[in-house]
Structures are given as C-alpha cells and as structure tokens.
Amino acid sequence: MRYEIPDPLDPALLPVLIAAEDGLARLDERAGRHAVAEGFRERGQFFDAAAALWIAGELVHVEDLVLHDSHMDSRAPSHELTIAHAVLRARRRLDLADADWALSQPGLSALRGDAVPVVRHDSLDPPALRDDLGETDAPDAADGPMDGSLSDAFAEIDAAIARSARLLDIHAGSAVMAEQPVIETQSSRVEPTGQLGLLFDDDWDETARLDAWRAVLPVADQLPSALGAAVLFDAWERIEPLRRQHWLGSLLVGAYLRFRGKVGSHVLAYNTGLKTIRHERRRSKDRLTRLTGFLEAMSAAAELGMKELDRLSLARTQMEMRIRDRRSNSNLPGLIDLVLSRPIVSAPLIARHLGVTPRGALNLVRELGVREMTGRGRYRGWGVL
Structure with missing residues (x-):
C-alpha cells in the first residue's frame, strides 16, 4: 500500500499552516517554563485519552479514568475505560521516552506490544521484564559445553518448529511457496498464533502497513513541522496500520512534533483539538479538506492548552492566597x-x-x-x- 504525498505548496494550506505553527510555538514556549507546567502535562494526559475515545465514538468520563488509574474504581471498568487507560499509559510512555523513540522500529514494536516478556533474575524493575525480540534463549557459553546428543535433539526440534512456522505462514497467506532460507527468530515463532484468524484479520498485514507508513517519514521531514505531522496523520488514517490500536496515530502526531522540536516541552494533546473538527471533514474524500482540518485541530489544541495554563495559573494563585x-x-x-x-x-x-x-x-x-x-x-x- 502506497500513500500519495500531497502538494505542500498548495495556497489553500498556507493560512492554516501559519496559524498552526504560530499556535504550537506559543504553547511550547509557555508550557516549557510555566509554574504549573507539571500539572498541565499530567492533566493533558487524561483529557487526551478521554478525547481519543470520544473521536472513536465511545464516551469515557474523565473522573472514571482518574479513579481507574489510581486503582480506586467505584464500579467494574468497562471495555472503553480499559482502552482509554491503554491510551493513557501509551502517552506516559511517549512522555518519558526519547523524542525519536516512538518513530523508530523498536519504538513502534513496543507500542504495538510485540515485545516478548522475559523474566530476569538479576532485577525486579518492571521495565526489565521485557526483552527484545532479537535475543535468543540459547545457553551461555559460560554454562559449559552441551552434550552432543542433546545438541542434536534441540537442533531437530528447532528444525521442526521452523518447518511448522513456514507451513502456517503459507496457509495464512503471508508467505509464498518458494525454496528460500528460513531465518529463525522469536517473532516468527509467536506470530502464527495471531494469524490463524482467531484474533486478527488474515488479510491485514500490520507489519507491511506500518512499513508503508514509515516510508512517509522521510517526506514529512522535508515539510514544515505542522504540515509534516498532518501528512503523517493523514497517511495513518488512509493506511490504517493497526486495527486494534488505531488511536496510536494521534499520539504519534504529538511525538513527531516533539521530535521536530516544535512542541518539545510535552506530548501535544492532539485529540483535544481533533474533537473540534467535524467528522465529515476528518473523513472527507478530499485530501486538502482533511489536511486543512488536521492543521486546524493543531491550532485548536494549542488554543485549548493556552486556556488550560491560564486557568490553572489563576486557580493556583487563588488557592495559595488561602x-x-x-x-x-x-x-x-x-x-x-x-x-x-x-x-x-x-x-x-x-x-x-x-x-x-x-x-x-x-x-x-x-x-x-x-x-x-x-x-x-x-x-x-x-x-x-
């Protein structure tokens, strides 16, 4: 799947592009040095997570999300509330990570949940409970030589697993029958269970679609920051890389603006601005209409952020007087x-x-x-x- 890059010099985009660039720059300047910057960032996480579900057609109350995040639910959490909390956790992960982490292949894989959990005995830190897919479970050389019979038995088991994985890939349609060398990785051993049609669509290759979306990144880097983020979000909406985590695209907009240095103080709460754009414009067949709406959403998010900073600053002053x-x-x-x-x-x-x-x-x-x-x-x- 290929995404056609729009003309960045379209005169209709210039007014909204200038407004978005100016609004984002002003917001970043104030949020980076404001007295209530920490509270502004934390509140924005909750509001943006609730707005992400609103855009998807689901209603999640912010107070329920706050209580669920603190493990103090007043009632059993709904499916929508669980998804909103997943959005909240993803936003916090983007906020703590490096600016370019979310747009890299390891970052996208981690956000998708592709990492295989591996229990380590040398640390009890929760981040250490995940390991990269590229590591193998082979015994260390320091453990001593392995018996020859055991080595042959393990080699036969690995070969049988590789043949089974190859047959499952062919049956699922993700591979063709050809005499090619098989590269064994941990990811090839865990993917077939999700390709049997039990949990995912057989014809929906998320990896290929993510690669197609990442191919737009070099082009977006040549554009102004706000327009590049709008193009990336439009490509995400058109390609639809992830069926179960479609909300990740709006979070990557904030991560991309942070990577470009346009909004480096925090991850932009883009969903709060996207709520103000009508569905007909967000899902329009005309690409110029969509890009204009996405740029206006950035301006709206910046304006809402400025108002939130003013509101929090006034509330802090009043409470400190008490x-x-x-x-x-x-x-x-x-x-x-x-x-x-x-x-x-x-x-x-x-x-x-x-x-x-x-x-x-x-x-x-x-x-x-x-x-x-x-x-x-x-x-x-x-x-x-």
Whole structure:
C-alpha cells in the first residue's frame, strides 16, 4: 500500500499552516517554563485519552479514568475505560521516552506490544521484564559445553518448529511457496498464533502497513513541522496500520512534533483539538479538506492548552492566597499540587496521596475551597474547571 504525498505548496494550506505553527510555538514556549507546567502535562494526559475515545465514538468520563488509574474504581471498568487507560499509559510512555523513540522500529514494536516478556533474575524493575525480540534463549557459553546428543535433539526440534512456522505462514497467506532460507527468530515463532484468524484479520498485514507508513517519514521531514505531522496523520488514517490500536496515530502526531522540536516541552494533546473538527471533514474524500482540518485541530489544541495554563495559573494563585498564613508542615500545599495534577480528585485519592484519613481529606478540601464537580452525595469529586 502506497500513500500519495500531497502538494505542500498548495495556497489553500498556507493560512492554516501559519496559524498552526504560530499556535504550537506559543504553547511550547509557555508550557516549557510555566509554574504549573507539571500539572498541565499530567492533566493533558487524561483529557487526551478521554478525547481519543470520544473521536472513536465511545464516551469515557474523565473522573472514571482518574479513579481507574489510581486503582480506586467505584464500579467494574468497562471495555472503553480499559482502552482509554491503554491510551493513557501509551502517552506516559511517549512522555518519558526519547523524542525519536516512538518513530523508530523498536519504538513502534513496543507500542504495538510485540515485545516478548522475559523474566530476569538479576532485577525486579518492571521495565526489565521485557526483552527484545532479537535475543535468543540459547545457553551461555559460560554454562559449559552441551552434550552432543542433546545438541542434536534441540537442533531437530528447532528444525521442526521452523518447518511448522513456514507451513502456517503459507496457509495464512503471508508467505509464498518458494525454496528460500528460513531465518529463525522469536517473532516468527509467536506470530502464527495471531494469524490463524482467531484474533486478527488474515488479510491485514500490520507489519507491511506500518512499513508503508514509515516510508512517509522521510517526506514529512522535508515539510514544515505542522504540515509534516498532518501528512503523517493523514497517511495513518488512509493506511490504517493497526486495527486494534488505531488511536496510536494521534499520539504519534504529538511525538513527531516533539521530535521536530516544535512542541518539545510535552506530548501535544492532539485529540483535544481533533474533537473540534467535524467528522465529515476528518473523513472527507478530499485530501486538502482533511489536511486543512488536521492543521486546524493543531491550532485548536494549542488554543485549548493556552486556556488550560491560564486557568490553572489563576486557580493556583487563588488557592495559595488561602494558605498564606498556614503552618509550614500543613498538608494544604500538597493538596494544591494534587488538585492541579488531576482533572478530578476524590477523598480516598487525597487520603492516599497525602497520608491522611478520609475525614482529614474532607477537612483539607473544605479549607482549600476546591469546587465540588460531581454533585453527588457519595463518590464526590473536586477539581479545577
């Protein structure tokens, strides 16, 4: 599958391109040095994850996502909530990784979930529980020589596995019958189970489609940052590399803008701006209409980010005025940081983070004067609108 690159010099794109470039630059400048930058980034993760599901036609409440992320669900999580939390985790992973990691082949493979978990005995760190696909399980040379009979037996087993994997590939249509050398990797041993039509579409080659999408990257690098990101997102929408993780394309827009240095302070919450674009324009058959809509979505995301920074800055100033004469060991400053880093907080969540009782959490909320947002007697939540 091939994606046709549009004409970057189309006069109709210039006004929206200039507006997007200017808005993103202003947002990056303020978010990089603002007093509430940390809370802005963390809140943006939740809002963007909920917006990603909204664009897909599903409704996920932000307060449910916050509670689910803190393992404090008030009810059994729905399928949509689980997907939204996967988007949230992916965004956090992009935020912690290097700028160019998400666009590399290992990065895309990790975001797809292709890595094979390997338990290590020398570390209990969770990131160490994953290993690259290229590593083999062969014994180390330091373990001593292997018996000859065992070596022959393992060689026959490996050959049988290779022949079985080859036959399954041919049956699934992902390989042709030809006398070619077979390269054994761990990925070739785990892929056939997903190609039998039980979990995935037999005719949907995600690897080939991802390669086709990555082929657009060199062309996008020659364009202005915002236009290159719009072209990449349009290519993702047209090629549709991943059937079960289609939401990843909007996250890669933020990762690409961060890689180009246009928005280096954080991963842009692109879905929040994409919500403002009508579905008819986002899925239009005219490529110029789609690209214009994607660029306008960047401008909208930048504008919403600027308003969020102003809102958080004003809320922080008001709350700090309330605690001006408090004692130095008060928990109220910690509550301010918590409120600014979450779209909504509950009494158990406050008690858990500040190490106080639920009754003490309610007293802190009353003293700080945070607005109650749920309007319910039970499972109440407070936050900054």
